[in-house]
């Protein structure tokens with residue numbers, strides 16, 4: 501699996517539709533300070549389901565929408581699509597090419613699409629979990645992240661190892677199952693109470 505193309509429109513400094521094609525091997529993005537290099541990696545994390553505006557270097561999620569410049573008015577939609585080559589079947593999805601899109605409207609409404617069909621954020625998270633490309637993965641190492649890893653507390657470091665080793669998926673499923681179990685148990689108690697009242 502590799503990232504073939506990014507299509508950006510209205511995300512941060514990229515007002516016009518922009519296509520960035522990647523070839524196998526190393527791609528380097530160079531440009532002056534403030535020209536938008538980090539906005540490209542932000543756009544990738546955003547599509548993969550990032551929900552923290554702060555980690556995308558904004559205050560609110562709407563800050564990812566192009567806010568205007570000296571010569572241009574702001575836009576009302578941000579849209580980013582990642583096109584991935586899945587010939588090797590790295591992602592558990594039967595298509596050889598997979599596109600993942602995220603849209604955000606200024607009204608706050610958000611949409612995710614998988615191969616141009618609407619889906620839930622959870623579908624995207626599940627698709628990339630354990631692929632090494634999830635939003636919490638180590639495929640994107642931001643400025644200051646190495647230092648953060650070295651200075652993190654043991655339990656935070658453990659969470660990183662869990663993600664890297666693929667354990668996180670099962671841990672999350674276990675938590676989900678435990679939540680369902682607790683709510684079922686609460687319902688059962690309620691039914692018992694009602695039966696008791698009736699007797």
Ligand code: ATP
Pocket residue numbers: 511512513514531532533534535536537538539540563564565566567568
């Ligand atoms: P450096 O080399 O200094 O790290 P960079 O090339 O990585 O810089 P970015 O941090 O990606 O640059 O881009 C910052 C630019 O993006 C700033 O000029 C900022 O005004 C612009 N920008 C960020 N969010 C928006 C937005 N919502 N609308 C318009 N422009 C934005």
